[in-house]
Amino acid sequence: xxxxxxxxxxxxxxxxxxxxxxxxxxxxxxxxxxxxxxxxxxxxxxxxxxxxxxxxxxxxxxxxxxxxxxxxxxxxxxxxxxxxxxxxxxxxxxxxxxxxxxxx
Numbered sequence: 001x002x003x004x005x006x007x008x009x010x011x012x013x014x015x016x017x018x019x020x021x022x023x024x025x026x027x028x029x030x031x032x033x034x035x036x037x038x039x040x041x042x043x044x045x046x047x048x049x050x051x052x053x054x055x056x057x058x059x060x061x062x063x064x065x066x067x068x069x070x071x072x073x074x075x076x077x078x079x080x081x082x083x084x085x086x087x088x089x090x091x092x093x094x095x096x097x098x099x100x101x102x103x104x
Contacts, residue, residue, distance in 0.1 A: 002054060002062045002089075002099050018057065045094025052097050055084075059100040063087040079103060 007017040012030050016023045028040045040046075059077040066073050066089050074096065075088035086100025 002057050002097065003065075021054075021056070047091065047093045047095030052095060053086075054097065054099050056101060057099045059085050059087040062089070062099045 002018070004016040004018045004023070007015040007022060009015070011027065013024055013026045016025070031037050031040065063073055063077045066087070072090040073087065074090050077085060077087040077100070079085045083103050084100050085103055086098045089097045089099065091097065
C-alpha cells in the first residue's frame with residue numbers, strides 16, 4: 001500500500017525497500033533467544049499502540065491503494081500543523097502506519 005517492493009525474503013525474514021529505505025521484518029521463531037520471546041504468543045493485536053511513521057511516500061496514493069485493497073484507513077490523508085501530510089493505516093496485527101511527506 002505504501003509502494004514498497006519485496007527486496008528479499010526467506011522463512012526467517014523479509015526486507016521491503018523503497019528507494020534507499022529498507023524495513024526488515026523477522027519471523028517469531030528468530031527471536032527464540034531474546035528476552036521477549038515468551039510474550040510472542042500473547043493473544044490480541046500485537047501491534048496495538050505501536051505507530052510506525054514513514055516519510056517520503058505520497059499519502060494520497062497510499063490511501064488510494066489501501067482502500068482498493070480493503071485495508072483499514074484510520075485517518076484519511078490530511079495536512080497537519082506540524083508540517084506533514086499523511087494518512088494513517090492499520091495492518092491486520094494492529095500496527096499503525098502514518099505514511100506521508102513534508103508539506104512544501
